[in-house]
C-alpha cells in the first residue's frame with residue numbers, strides 16, 4: 001500500500017529510500033534505535049556492502065533492536081551500541097549518507113528517559129562535518145513529551161545553521177489536533 005506522507009515515520013522511510021536506494025557502500029546512523037524499526041529499515045536499504053550504526057542510551061532499546069534485526073534483517077551489516085548520542089562522533093568511521101533521529105521516549109518503557117534538547121543539539125551538530133555531499137540528517141521531533149521545550153530549542157538551532165552551507169527543511173501537518181510529530185531535514189547546500 002502507498003505510504004502516507006502524513007505519517008512522519010513512513011515519510012522518513014519514503015524519502016530515504018527515494019534518495020539512497022540502489023547506491024553502494026551506504027553509511028547510515030540511527031541515533032535513537034528504540035524498538036529498532038528505523039534501524040531495520042536502514043539495514044535493509046544498506047544491503048550487504050553498506051552499514052548501519054545504531055545508538056540508544058537504554059539497554060532495553062539496544063536489546064529490542066538487536067533482537068528485531070537478528071530476526072528480520074537479511075544482512076549482517078549493523079552495529080548496535082548503548083551510548084548517549086551526544087558521543088556519536090566516537091563511532092563514525094566513514095562519511096554519512098543519512099542519519100536518523102526519532103526523538104522522545106521508548107514506547108512501553110520509562111517515560112523519564114527521554115531525549116534532551118541540549119544533548120540532541122550537540123549530537124546533531126557533531127554529525128554535520130561528517131555528511132557526504134548528498135548526506136542528510138532526518139529529525140522527527142515531538143511537542144508532547146516536554147510541552148515543546150526540545151523541539152523549539154532544536155528549531156532555534158536549525159534556524160541559525162549557516163544558510164550558505166546547509167538547507168533545512170521543515171515538514172509539519174497543519175490540520176491535525178494533538179500536536180503530531182514534525183520532521184526537520186538538514187542537507188548540504190552543494
Ligand SMILES: C[S@@+](CC[C@H](N)C(=O)[O-])C[C@H]1O[C@@H](n2cnc3c(N)ncnc32)[C@H](O)[C@@H]1O
Nearest residue numbers: 032033034035036037038056057084085106115
Ligand atoms: C521514540 S524512541 C525511537 C524509536 C525508534 N527509532 C524505532 O524505530 O523504534 C526514542 C529513543 O531515544 C532514546 N534516547 C533518549 N535519549 C537518548 C540519548 N541521549 N542518546 C541516545 N538515545 C536516546 C530512548 O531510549 C528511546 O529508545
